[in-house]
Amino acid sequence: GAGVSQSPRYKVAKRGQDVALRCDPISGHVSLFWYQQALGQGPEFLTYFQNEAQLDKSGLPSDRFFAERPEGSVSTLKIQRTQQEDSAVYLCASSLGPGFYEQYFGPGTRLTVT
Amino acid sequence: AQTVTQSQPEMSVQEAETVTLSCTYDTSENNYYLFWYKQPPSRQMILVIRQEAYKQQNATENRFSVNFQKAAKSFSLKISDSQLGDTAMYFCAFSAGGTSYGKLTFGQGTILTVHP
Numbered sequence: 420g421a422g423v424s425q426s427p428r429y430k431v432a433k434r435g436q437d438v439a440l441r442c443d444p445i446s447g448h449v450s451l452f453w454y455q456q457a458l459g460q461g462p463e464f465l466t467y468f469q470n471e472a473q474l475d476k477s478g479l480p481s482d483r484f485f486a487e488r489p490e491g492s493v494s495t496l497k498i499q500r501t502q503q504e505d506s507a508v509y510l511c512a513s514s515l516g517p518g519f520y521e522q523y524f525g526p527g528t529r530l531t532v533t
Numbered sequence: 534a535q536t537v538t539q540s541q542p543e544m545s546v547q548e549a550e551t552v553t554l555s556c557t558y559d560t561s562e563n564n565y566y567l568f569w570y571k572q573p574p575s576r577q578m579i580l581v582i583r584q585e586a587y588k589q590q591n592a593t594e595n596r597f598s599v600n601f602q603k604a605a606k607s608f609s610l611k612i613s614d615s616q617l618g619d620t621a622m623y624f625c626a627f628s629a630g631g632t633s634y635g636k637l638t639f640g641q642g643t644i645l646t647v648h649p
Contacts, residue, residue, distance in 0.1 A: 452636065512578075512637075
């Protein structure tokens with residue numbers, strides 16, 4: 420079946436622009452995670468959704484970062500007024516739900532802020 | 534808070550040989566899961582192997598096996614009969630169990646290069 424998909428795969432934004440990154444999880448997966456991966460580093464947790472509820476947003480680095488999953492399926496990560504330090508790969512992952520610990524990752528969106 | 538440490542930034546191995554990647558972690562949890570993920574240059578993260586902390590037996594998946602030392606908080610990955618396709622960044626990751634929803638904490642990664 421289809422895996423996790425993300426779009427766009429690459430995004431170049433000028434400093435100060437707003438961007439929206441999309442994640443389509445595996446159908447039926449209750450849990451959805453966003454991670455930020457700086458170049459040459461391990462991913463770092465940003466936020467977690469269980470269905471449409473955002474249960475943990477402790478990893479969002481600032482109030483410029485906002486995520487939503489209004490119908491419990493597709494999720495969007497929005498970054499307002501992008502800064503150079505936002506340049507990273509943004510990974511989305513999904514899992515069957517709480518208690519299922521295997522996460523399936525998408526290919527990521529590489530964001531470059533110039 | 535949990536931390537995961539991978540002390541080997543880069544490793545290399547000859548094709549068909551065996552290599553071991555190291556990982557240590559720190560947690561106060563008693564119920565947790567440990568994972569090794571592989572991230573090839575295409576960047577799609579793939580699960581290689583997982584270990585439940587309550588299981589004493591080390592997990593094995595074909596050429597991949599782990600050495601899980603719970604008391605030492607050590608979780609190393611052994612790759613046998615290395616293949617060119619094993620070239621990738623490898624991440625060790627931790628997830629609390631129980632009622633946790635499974636947020637992953639990753640190490641810094643180890644770049645593995647398999648030479649022909």
